[in-house]
Amino acid sequence: MIHLKRVMFIMMAIAAVFFLWLGNEQNRFESGNYTAAVYPQPGHIAPVFQAETFTGDTFSYSDNEGVPAVIYFWTSWCPYCKASSEAMEEAHQAFGEEVQFIGVNATASDQEADAQSFIEEHSLTFVNVLDDGGGIAGSYYVPPVPTTVFINADGVIEHRKTGGITANEIRTQVRLLQEGL
Known part of the structure; x- marks a missing residue:
């Protein structure tokens, strides 16, 4: 019986601490003193980067x-990434120099030799760079791959797609970029 009372007391204490913390977080949010994680999304300037190509x-x-x-x-x-890479290559061939296509290999979670073989196997002709330390993916906040980011001529992110993407989706987004929409 004493053990049950002790467990109940501990659980109530934990619940009280949790609700006090939650109330404090709500006050911070309502007062504007809350700092949210910000990552590049539509309307933000695209982060710049420099990297080695394959x-x-x-x-x-x-x-x-x-x-x-x-x-x-x-x-x-x-x-x-196989189908998405082929879709990117198809769009790259269709748009040529009108649009800059850049592949970023998450080399921090891949093997460079495997990535090089992948590029050759899928005949990718657009620029592909190595993201050895994950800095590029980190600056664009890319947790899963594939992720595709569409940037207008002024360097502003217009759209981002996480997950597989088709050539039709790429063409549609690129046309919107070209039309300035």
Whole structure:
């Protein structure tokens, strides 16, 4: 009986602490003193980055030179990345130099040799860079792959898609970027 009372007391104490904490969090939120995690989303300026390509060159995305850009985050082991990569290549071939297509391999969770084989196997001709430390994916807040980010000619993120993507979806979003919508 004493043991049951002790357990009940501890549970009530934990509940009281939880509700006090929750009330404090609510007050912080209502007073505007709450700092939320902010990540680039539609309406935000796209983060700039510099990385090594799979051919050993240095690629810099510091501005998109007045053309829309599509940044695609992928890995070689991702089951959805095969079809999405093929869709990206199809869109890249269709739009040519009108749009900058950039693949970012999450090399921190992939093997560079596997990623290189993936690029060759799927005949990807758009620029692909290594994200060794995960800094690029981190700056775009990309928890799962594939994730695709659509950026207008002014460098502002217009749309982001997490998960597999089709060539039709890419074409639709790129047309919206080109039309300035």
